[in-house]
Amino acid sequence: MTSVSTEPRETDGPTPATAPTGGSAAQRERRRRILDATITLAAEGGFDAVQMRAVAEQAEVALGTLYRYFPSKIHLLVSALAREFTKDVDRSAIRATPGDTAHERIMYVLNRRTRALQKQPKLTEALVRAFMFADQSVTGEIHEVGTSLTTVISRAMHGTPDHGEVTEEEAAIIRIISDVWLSALISWVTGRMDAEDVEKSIDVAVRLLLR
Amino acid sequence: MTSVSTEPRETDGPTPATAPTGGSAAQRERRRRILDATITLAAEGGFDAVQMRAVAEQAEVALGTLYRYFPSKIHLLVSALAREFTKDVDRSAIRATPGDTAHERIMYVLNRRTRALQKQPKLTEALVRAFMFADQSVTGEIHEVGTSLTTVISRAMHGTPDHGEVTEEEAAIIRIISDVWLSALISWVTGRMDAEDVEKSIDVAVRLLLR
DNA sequence: GACTGATGTAGAACGTGTTACAAGTCTAGA
DNA sequence: TCTAGACTTGTAACACGTTCTACATCAGTC
Numbered sequence: 001m002t003s004v005s006t007e008p009r010e011t012d013g014p015t016p017a018t019a020p021t022g023g024s025a026a027q028r029e030r031r032r033r034i035l036d037a038t039i040t041l042a043a044e045g046g047f048d049a050v051q052m053r054a055v056a057e058q059a060e061v062a063l064g065t066l067y068r069y070f071p072s073k074i075h076l077l078v079s080a081l082a083r084e085f086t087k088d089v090d091r092s093a094i095r096a097t098p099g100d101t102a103h104e105r106i107m108y109v110l111n112r113r114t115r116a117l118q119k120q121p122k123l124t125e126a127l128v129r130a131f132m133f134a135d136q137s138v139t140g141e142i143h144e145v146g147t148s149l150t151t152v153i154s155r156a157m158h159g160t161p162d163h164g165e166v167t168e169e170e171a172a173i174i175r176i177i178s179d180v181w182l183s184a185l186i187s188w189v190t191g192r193m194d195a196e197d198v199e200k201s202i203d204v205a206v207r208l209l210l211r
Numbered sequence: 212m213t214s215v216s217t218e219p220r221e222t223d224g225p226t227p228a229t230a231p232t233g234g235s236a237a238q239r240e241r242r243r244r245i246l247d248a249t250i251t252l253a254a255e256g257g258f259d260a261v262q263m264r265a266v267a268e269q270a271e272v273a274l275g276t277l278y279r280y281f282p283s284k285i286h287l288l289v290s291a292l293a294r295e296f297t298k299d300v301d302r303s304a305i306r307a308t309p310g311d312t313a314h315e316r317i318m319y320v321l322n323r324r325t326r327a328l329q330k331q332p333k334l335t336e337a338l339v340r341a342f343m344f345a346d347q348s349v350t351g352e353i354h355e356v357g358t359s360l361t362t363v364i365s366r367a368m369h370g371t372p373d374h375g376e377v378t379e380e381e382a383a384i385i386r387i388i389s390d391v392w393l394s395a396l397i398s399w400v401t402g403r404m405d406a407e408d409v410e411k412s413i414d415v416a417v418r419l420l421l422r
Numbered sequence: 423g424a425c426t427g428a429t430g431t432a433g434a435a436c437g438t439g440t441t442a443c444a445a446g447t448c449t450a451g452a
Numbered sequence: 453t454c455t456a457g458a459c460t461t462g463t464a465a466c467a468c469g470t471t472c473t474a475c476a477t478c479a480g481t482c
Contacts, residue, residue, distance in 0.1 A: 125346075129344060129346070132343035132344060132397070133340060133343060133344045134401065135336075135340070135401055136401050136402045138401075139401065139402065139403060142401070142403065143403070169419075172412075172415045172416075172419065173419065175412065176387070176391055176415075176416050176419070178394075179390050179391045179393075179394035179395075180387055180390045180391075182390075182394065183389075183390035183393065183394065184390075186343070190345065190346055190347050190349075190350065190353070191347045191350065192350060192353065192354070201383070201386065204383045204387075205383075205387050208380075208383065208384065208387070208419075208420055209419055209420070
């Protein structure tokens, strides 16, 4: 973490496979291997265990290649988080969320994801801390995560996979719920809240906001 | 940041002056110099500029001494943040917050602090990112910051310096407002929101929560 | 097939957070 | 005053994120 620069990073021309799509099949494959290795290492030992040399070795790419794909450890971890979140978005697109009220549906979605995260505390610690530590240069990946979260909550709010129009107020509420959820996760990751507190704090926020 | 361990840190007996009070006069003086140096360096160059060797040099203590007082860079920065926040608490204890409604008073307090932070973007970047990156071992310092924030908002809510009883619901609201504020600050620090967005997002949250 | 530029590899090197250590200094109590 | 122990200093060493360099490989073009 010696120099996670605050300045925007220079792109040395078209980076080969920073985007999930594009690049040759071999490149998409390498990207996948790198993210898989990241998740594996993070799940085993958390943020500190995701060492760039170890990721490169496990993904069977050279260190330089790893850096060509992901310009920093933070980019790497946030990209991994983005990939995980994409799964929720995909799922929420397929079928309607169970629950009779917006409150129930939102809690259902967030609790499902929360519990999944809590099953892998080390992984969560790595991903959440990277997300929180990210600086300006990671704006793109961060935004991707934010969009996924917003989409999922928005769908849960309306109960249907199609987005529908989201009012200004709804958008504000969704943003606040996201903030509370992330804060709670951070608190949980760092041992300041237990699993139950997390669900409770989100529940209270949702209740206060949707009344 | 090579090894911000997730494990709780061993205390090698009574640390000399980790607490703001206690220790000899010379020790309190050293602690003050260290935190002053931290703030100065952070204000000039942000998180990356707060280099432990530089802090030690500017504070005129040995590197080992710096680490004896603050066991990591994160502890150092979060302690600096805690000291800054204490000032707000002290101020809020002296006089009533201006404003006719809880909404106005809370916005007054938070906006005042927000603008103060925005005047020193580098410093804010350093402090906020350290706060967000903090792990379990920093629980004490983090809690100190959280308590200050809660106290200030709570006083603003009621309009008087005396705490009064805070209901369960009020406490929940205060926590949510804190979460939103911190999230907004992070977004601002990393360039994902501008100054106006920060105030607006807090305003919306306060309005939704206090209605 | 040979050339060329982009991509990948292996490994050294650098910077900064952190730890370790030997020696000096200060303080409390005999 | 003297001594034991805690504290401080100065400096070296180590770990890991990041950068750099020299060379190999591969895809597309002639």
